[in-house]
Amino acid sequence: MTEQLQTVMEHIQAADAIVIGASNGLSISEGIHIFAENEDFARHFGEFRAQHGFRCIIQGCFHPYPSEAQKWAFFSRMHQYFLRDKAPSQVMQDLYDLVKDKNHFVLTSNIDAHFHLAGFDPSRLFEIEGNCRSMQCAVACHDRLYPGDDVLSELAQSVQDGKIPEELLPKCPECGGPMKVHIEIDRLFLKGSEWNERKRGFSDFIERVSGKKIVFLELGVGARNQLIKAPLMRIAECEPNASYICFNRGAEVYIPREIESKAIGVDGDIAQALRQLAAMLPA
Incomplete structure (x- = not known):
């Protein structure tokens, strides 16, 4: 080589x-x-595997979470996992x-x-x-992306029993509805x-x-x-x-x-x- x-x-x-x-x-x-469902996934996402049944990170991205509180628990953990070393x-x-x-x-x-x-x-x-x-309005009600590092880091520290406290859930500053991480998982990707x-x-x-x-x-x-x-x-x-x-x-x-x-x-x-x-x- x-x-x-x-x-x-x-x-x-x-x-x-x-x-x-x-x-x-x-x-x-x-x-x-x-x-992959490997040791790294089990170590960082084991409780999500037990609670929701998905077997790898990409399945977690597309999983239909029962609540916003559970959705943000996963995505804040994913953010923490990807950027953990800073x-x-x-x-x-x-x-x-x-x-x-x-x-x-x-x-x-x-x-x-x-x-x-x-x-x-x-x-x-x-x-x-x-x-x-990065974050966007979950229904793409307006054309703007928001920096999410501080929000997601705070959310990751607040997870309890696989959920985020309701009062910490990100809200769209325009429509007041839910936010989501700006990754392409549905047709509303901005x-x-x-x-x-x-x-x-x-x-x-x-x-x-x-x-x-x-x-x-x-x-x-x-x-x-x-x-x-x-x-x-x-x-x-x-x-x-x-x-x-x-x-x-x-x-x-x-x-x-x-x-x-x-x-x-x-x-x-x-x-x-x-x-x-x-x-x-x-x-």
Whole structure:
């Protein structure tokens, strides 16, 4: 792998622009697996498993809670779980170090807000499905997102018997109804002005760097992913000076025939690969 990563590093260093496409595999490399019923889930969400029956974090996101008090108990715990260290993981720090001095943009479906923790510029970040630290009106009665860190941290400390005290439940400042975390779990996910600004930011970035040496770093995106992998590969296919580098495991390292000549598939542990690449950076 070392020789292959040396080639990857040469592409990164020669790049005029870098596009990061990230999904669940990147989070898994940090030790967070939202689809798994594992020891980590049992340790942090065991009481929710016992009370509601769901077996992983993603099921908890979509679970039909009997009450707002129980819903916010889970989502405040999820926020606490994702952001518990208040600092970037080694994986995210290595990724940031690789691209921080390059013109870059991030497209991700991850909801853990770890790109924020790692220091990535929010104006260069499009979280397609939202993140765990922003809130919206539950019925999207108006076009505004609210910072949720302080509220969610307070809620997480107040959980008793799987519920939040009624007097602490977040209320929409416009309609007085319930709030929810801004992640895409239903049709009322707010794709408002802020979301569309980030979407335009990505489109504008691609337009500005078109024709230049663009390196696409695809990190832990499923082989059939139509949200991130498919559009990035289409762009790479059309860009004459693009390089496409896919980091994943086994069959998930998927590279279609259309971009074979400009692609590299790195099969293995993403954390280890990023650590090795970061070690190649000039001192």
